[in-house]
Amino acid sequence: MAATAASVLNRLIQNAIRPRKPSKPTNKSLTASILHHLDSGDLRRAVAAVAASASASPFPDSVYARLFQLCSSRRALVEARRVESHLIAFSPSPSTFLLNRAIETYANCGSLRDARELFDEMPQRDGGSWNAIIGACFHADQPEEALSLFSRMNRSGIRPKDVTLASVLGCCADLLTLFLAKQIHGLILKLGFCLNVILGTSLVDVYGKCWVIDDARRMFDSILNPNAVSWNVIVRRYLEVGRGKEAVIMFFRMIKLGIKPLNFTVSNALMACSDISSLKEGRQVHGMVVKIGFAGDNVVGNSLMEMYAKCDVLEDARRLFDQSTSKDVVSWTSMVSGYATCGRIDEAEALFEEMPERNAVSWNAMLAGYVRYFHWDKAMDFFNRMRRETEETNYVTLGLVLNICAGLLDLDRGKQIHGFAYRHGFCSNLFFSNALLDMYAKNGCLRSAEVWFLNMACQRDRISWNSLISGYACHRRSEKAMCAFSEMQWETTPNEFTFGTVLAACANIFLLEHGKQIHGYMIRNGFEMDVIIRGALVDMYSKCRLIEYSIKVFEMESSRDIVLWNSMVLGCAYNGRGEYSLELFEAMRKDGIIADNVTFIGVLLACISEGYVNLGRRYFDLMSEEYGVIPRVEHYECMIELLGKHGFMVELEDFIEHMPFDPTIPMWTRIFDCCREHGSRKLxxxxxxxxxxxNPLNPVRFEVLSPESSVYT
Known part of the structure; x- marks a missing residue:
């Protein structure tokens, strides 16, 4: 039975006390046979020949080295153990060099345990030994253990090699230990490795992963001759921190210098083009892909499809997909995601049904499409189907289902998902945690939202705060929203969504001064005044009776959507500027903006304030005849107010007779008041x-008001 690395010490002791006999030369023919098997790549026969050796003498070191090398390349753990067993058994003092190769072999075969046992039992270690075991821990995803060993190595006074430092920096990147990475950087400078391109690249990598991307860039610029891997790292890190424009710039700079990129570098550049919706640069990368021969590469091909899909050029993406001769699950998923993201749900569904193979990402891509376009019922049916057909549910799936529960206001289902996630260990994921917080907030379960928000503790990010603030604002807890906004600034920086939500809260409780301060803060700090922010500002200033400020914000040179137009039309109507409100409506029509039901509420209110009865009646008819907007209760209320307030009682009675439903009690109450005022007894x-x-317990009696009366009977 093959010996394990744990037996090294015992064998060395036995060899030391065993009476020494004159060593016999190794059978040359057996050595030649082993080398022949090695030359032909027949590892099994080579190891069998070693094990069958009756000689008590070891083979030459070069034979063991080649055996370990072939075992390592084949990931042959059992054969590696047999070779190491023979080496220990028949060599009185195996060389540290060979034991180091054995450690490396065990590491490449995925057995860190064997590597560590052999390292711990070694009578003598050199820098190579430490490098081998530290590298083994790093590649086995044991970065804490690797750093602990590196610390021991330093204490024992052994100078690390460049490859050791590269492994240690990789561990720092995995653990995001920026402070330790900077210490290693200092050690690299001290040891004179500053011109080493591998270490320079490793430093770029760790700084980028720790989100100090400017330090990563300075480190990259200090590398004298960055290689293709170096360029790949800087492009990737820019992409990961959300600076896609810089990633694209660095990629083209690399091409300009004549360095052939790796396929992953091309893929990263295409993903950056996708993130910044840069179709022009994406097409240039595509041309370069064809020129340098990456057109048949699956990684690059899938990234090209995704780039065209995210830039809304689905026809080009589909052409690449149809031309591909080696479609994999990633290719299919990219196309499904492209169609779903662009709202072409029917085409996404058809392609999804054709998929020969699906994984969790495929299911999530389709589910995300339903969620993105608010197809809540379809999304829930699709999730139920997913549960029947696959067990590949992950935190993304559960987060999307929580979005569905928020959209459907299905609190009970949301709680069930919370329980499922808790039992299966998904609650620690930030994406899921934010989705859960948002679900509780949108369902008005604010106490549960607060408890979960506190439970997230240091894991919270800007999205977490935004969900909580939005929940308060949407459920008429504007004071709490303002308090949360103040606390948020101690922990993270607000963004445009935060300001839009807080401005809505200011509008709800008429906090004009706070709203002004937020407006000024955004201007001073260069925040983008997009159409959503401008709509929130218009709404806030209008509700706080500062209509002139609303008009100034509205008239800023920028795009306008229907929400912004509606905010301005309503704001003017509520603030006695009905004439301007109607002018805005006509300007909307000229600009080709399609009015909706909210727009017509503002228009009818403007007609009420200005006394334009006939114009109001014309707009009411225009609403359904030209715009296809079915009048709602609010529109009928406006028409009753318009006709009744201005004394058109015959027209009011006729309007009531032709309503598709009976007037509500608030409508009858307003009709009653208008009839008293204008003397319309019958109605x-x-x-x-x-x-x-x-309300028989509190009856009213009709009497025409005298001119001086102000009290109703």
Missing amino acids: GERAARCINES
């Missing part, structure tokens, strides 16, 4: 009967 008595039928 007024009818209104009184309807009001009394709904």
Whole structure:
């Protein structure tokens, strides 16, 4: 039975006390046979020949070295153990060099345990031994253990090699230990490795992963001759920190210098083009892909498809997909995601059904498409199907389902998902945690949202705060929203979404001074005044009766969407600027903006304030005839107010008769008041009967008001 590395010490002791006999030369023919098997790549026969050796003498070091090398390349753990067993058994003092190769072989075969046992039992270690075991821990995803060994190595006074330092920096990158990485950087300078391109690249990598991208760039610029790997790292790190423009610039700079990129570098550059919706640069990368021969590469091909899809050029993406002769699950998923992201759900569904193979990403791509376009019922049905057909549920799936629960206001299902995630260990994931917080907030379960928010502790980010603030603002807890906004600034920086939500809270409780301060802060700090922020500002200033400020914000040279137009139309109507409100509506029509039901509420309110009864009636008819907007209760209320307030009682009675539903009690109450004011007895008595039928305990009696009367009976 093959010996394990744990037996090294015992064998060395036995060899030391065993009476020494004159060593016999190794059988040359057996050595030649082993070398022949090695030359032909027949590892099994080579190891069998070693094990069958009856000689008590070891083979030459070069034979063991080649055996370990072949075992390592073949990931042949059992054969590696047999070679190491023979080496220990028949060599009185195996060389440190060979034991180091054995450690490396065990590491490449995926057995860190064997490598560590052999390292711990070695009678003598050199720098190569430490490098081998530190590298083994790093490649086995044991960065803490690797750093602990590096610390021991330093204490023992052994100078690290460049490859050791590269492994240690890789561990720092995995653990995001920026402070230790900077210490290693200082050690590299002290040991004179500053011109080493591998270490320079490793430093770029660790600084980028720790989000100090400017330090990463300075480190990259200090490398005298960066290689293709160096360029790949800087492009990738720019991409990961959300600076896609710089990633694209660095890629083209690399091409300009004549360095052939790796396929992953090309893929990263294409993903950067996708993130910044830079179709022009994406097409240039595509041309370069064809020129340098990457057109048949699956990684590059999938990235090209994704780039065209995210830039809304789905026809080009589909052409590449159809031309591909080696479609894999990534290719199919990229196309499904492209169609789903662009709202072409029917085409995404058709392609999804054709997929020969699906994984969790495929299911999530389709589910995300439903969620993105608010197809809540379809999304829930699709999730139920997913549960029946696959067990590949992950934190992304659960987060998307929580989005569905928020959209459907299905608190009970959301709680079930929370319980499932808790039992299966998904609750520590930030994406899931934010989705859960958002679900509780949107369902108005603010106490649960607060508890979960506190439970997230140091894991919280800007999205977490935004969800909590938005929950407060949407459920009429504007004071709490403002308090949360103040606390947020101690922990993270607000963004445009935060300001839009807080401005809405200011509008709800008429905090004009706070709203002004937020507006000024955004201007001073260079925040983008996009259409959403401008809409929130217009709404806030309008509700706080500062209509002139609203108009100034609205008239800024920038794009306008229907929400911004509606905010301005309503704001003017509420603030006695009905004439300007109607001018805005006509300007909307000229600009080709399609009015919706909210727009017509503002238009009818403007007609009420200005006394334009006939114009209001025309707009009411125009709403359904030209715009296809079905009048809602609010529109009928506006028409009753318009006709009744201005004394058009005959027209009001006719309007009521032709309504598709009976007037509500608030409508009858307003009709009753108008009839008293304008002396319309018949309609007024009818209104009184309807009001009394709904509230017999507090009846009203119709009487025409005298000119000096101000009290109703």
